Amino acid sequence: MTSRPTEEFTGRARVIVGENDRQDFGGMLSGGLTDTLLAKASFSKRDYDGHLDNVLDGQTRGKVDTLAWRGQLLWMPNDDIELLFTVDGADDEIGDTNREPVGHAGDSVNGDANDPLAVNKAFGGDGDPWSAANDEVGYTDRDVDGYALRLNWDLGAMNLTSITSWRESNFDWAEDSEGLPGLSTTDPTVAPELGFRRDVTDSAHEDTEQFTQEFRLDAQGDTLDWVVGAFYSEEDVDRTETFCIPNCGGKIIDVDYGRLPNNLIVNSSIQSNDSTSWAVYGQTTYRLTDTVSLTGGLRYSYEEKDVSFGGRIDDGIAPVGVFIQENFQVDTDDDWDNVSGKIAVDWQFSDDAMFYASVGSGFKSGGFIGSPSTPERAETSYDEETAINYEIGLKSMWFENTLKVNVAAFFTDYDDLQVTRFTQLADNPGNAFGEFITENAAEAEIMGLEVEFTWLATDSLEFGGSFAYLDTEYKDFTPGVANLAPGGGTEPCASDSTPVSDDPADGCIPDFSGNDLRQAPEFTTNLYGKYTLDLGDIGLVSAKLSYSYQDDSFYDPDNNDITTIPSYEIWNAHVAWLSAGGHWNVTGWVKNISDEEYRTHIYSQRSAQIAFATFGAPQLYGVTAQYEF
Structure with a gap:
């Protein structure tokens, strides 16, 4: 929650300069306008030239130009009433996120124009996750405006408490899904360097556009605290998603092809989604x-969704083995409700330790x-997801805190x-690219352990960190739709799938039961050490080294090796100076x-035959300077 305006006049100014011409500016002012009216304003501006080198045109990709701001007015007409009005906004322009070919399997990779690894290597992008070879310039443009009014009334x-809010946003986004230059020909034997x-x-x-309203009543007594409330939300989303094959026009190497004659443009998601939800608790x-x-505690929730879907082929002639999709228009709706609850016990068995247990x-x-690629998929909803969580824990302080x-x-x-996966389906074999679908896994389990600690070894030396362990499993997950059989629907199903019939064209039903949940690494660790030196009137100097580790994880429920996020380790460090009065803070970081x-x-295409990944940033360094008053 953002801090509120203060009666005392305070402020902050911050500058960050770093590698790749990073320049950030931020500031905050807060104080009283009158005895009953307080105000606060803040902003943050970031400019960054990016760290992706495009091997086709020599340009740097991944630029960032963002602005976020917030203003608050707090009116306190008497001792019992507070009204806090907040307005905020954001204007983001973010450049490419490079897609890098990282894996292949099967016969679709043969060293020609079908082989993403060969194409990437031919253009000089092979082996470097921070070298881009896409001819389409990706971007994310986002504008957000929000307004909120909060009433606190002591009765x-x-x-x-009443919280009323309104938010609206406009979002434009484009990405070269493979991070490679497109090819106009449909000939599969074309050389990869083309x-x-x-x-x-x-x-x-x-x-x-989203509107929300919440009302709460609460009270605290000697032995009993309680809260009751009601929540209401309306959200309207209009979205159009367009696929361009092989690209949306532009330059391949130094040749401007414009709109290629065999481009197939599929407005596969012309969607309007009106959601209404409410709850009492x-x-x-x-x-x-x-x-x-x-x-x-108890909560009753209800949600209704009214959706309109359209799908069509706009123009062009489909290259062999890509989208074949019928034109359709579907209007449908569905609703869901649920009663959920929680029971918990806390035992403060000493001044420094508390045990708790809960079921919720x-x-x-x-x-x-x-x-959706077909009208049948457009009009079919997936079910609600429910979960029961059991937790026990200990919060404690030791050795004189x-x-x-x-x-x-x-x-x-x-x-x-609810599980979302990217696959090719047997009932739409022409879509060789694949499509996102969301399904319900009948049963799944997560068992975990989390430990966090902070140790003040001396007045100057501090250690801390956290550890997490997860054991996850789809106990029962057999999708209700058939995947496309190998060989484009011409070959027998794999051993872990069941054929729908004797005809391979009818597809294969996979069985994900027993697999790990997607995006659930078994081990994660975060550790740090910090040393602080008191220099008296000069101030404090501190040095901090941090380490994080994430175990390998799967991005698909089939646990395919081609869509694995391998384990990785990240080291960060900084050295900081804090002035004796606490006004100045200068930090150098890596x-x-x-x-x-x-x-x-990471995601895969062509029935998990090829895979493409995005990567985190390389080594970056910079300096942050901040002044507070």
């Missing part, structure tokens, strides 16, 4: 003794696939877990000291 025996035959550019425009905490508290249920409403240790163990049991090449996202 004596209880407090009334481009990638299966290149696809994905772009989207989205307008969103209540929770109470009763102190059984001075050290034991019992908490219970959760709910996530169903929905519709965002980019020099060591803090928090431990939590949990088990989450999901019913109808991120990703070892220049680790690590993936942040």
Whole structure:
């Protein structure tokens, strides 16, 4: 939650300069305008030239130009009422996120224009995740405006809170899905140095408006605390997503092809989504003794979605083996409701330690696939997701408050877990690129352990960190739609799939039961050490070294090796000076000291035959200077 305006006049100015011409500016002013009216204003501006070198045109990609701002007025007409009005906005212009070919399997890779690794190598981008070879310039442009009014009213025996908000955003986005130059010909034997035959550019425009209203009543007593409330939300989203094959026009090497004659432009997601949701809830905490508290709560939730989908082929002649999609218009709706709850007990068994245990249920409403390729998929909703979470934990301080240790163990049991995957489906064999679908895994489980600590070893030396362990599994997950069989629907199903019939064209039903959940690394670790030296009137100098580790994880529920995020380690460091009065702070920093090449996202195409990943930033350094008053 953003801090509120202050009565005292305060301010802050911050500048960051760094590698690749990074220049950030930020500031804040806060103070009283009158005895009953306080104000606060802040902004943050970032400019960054990017760290991706495009081997086709020699340009630097991945530029960032963002501006965010916020203004607040706090009116306190008397001791019982507060009105806080907040307005905020953001204007973001963000450049390319490079897609790098990282894997292949099967016969679709043969050293010609079908082979993304060969194409990437031919253009000089092979082996370097920060070298781009895309001919389409990707971007993200986003404008956001928000308004909120919060009322806090002390009624004596209880407090009334009202939160009203309105947000609207405009979003434009484009990405070369393979990070490679497109090729106009449909001949699969074309040499890779001429481009990638299966290149696809994905772009989207989205307008969103959202209104929310919440009312709460709460009270605190000697032995009983309680809160009741109601929440209402309306959200309207209009989105158009366009696929250009092989590209949306532009330069391949130094030749401007404009709109290629065999481009196929598919407005595969012309979507309008109107969502209405509301909920009522209540929770109470009763102190059984001075050290034991019992908490219970219930929530009823309802959500309705009215959607309109359109899909069409606009123009062009489809290259062999890409999108074949019928024109359609579908209007449909669905609704979901749920009662969820929580029971928890806290035991403060000493002044420095508390044990807790809880059981709670959760709910996530169903929905519709965002980019359906057929009218049948457009009008079919996926189910709501429910979960029951069991947790026990310890929060503790030791050795005269020099060591803090928090431990939590949990088990989450999901019913109808919503899973999104990218695949080719047997009922749409012409879509060789693939499509995103969301399905329900009948049963899934997560078991985990989390530990965090902070140790003040001396007055100058501090250590800290966290550790997490996850054991995840799809207990029962057999999708309701068939994948395209190998060989474009001509070969027998793999051993872990069941054929729909004797005809391979009818597809294969995969079975993900027993697999790990997607994006769930088994181990994650964060550690740091910090040394602070007191220089008296000169101020404080500190040095901090931090380390993070993430185990390998899967991005697809089939746990295909081609869509794995390998484990990685990141080292960061900084040296800082804080003036004796606390007004000045200057920090020199280095991120990703070892220049680790690590993936942040990955997806596969052509029935998991080829894979493309985005990578985190390389080693970067800079200086941050801040003045507060």
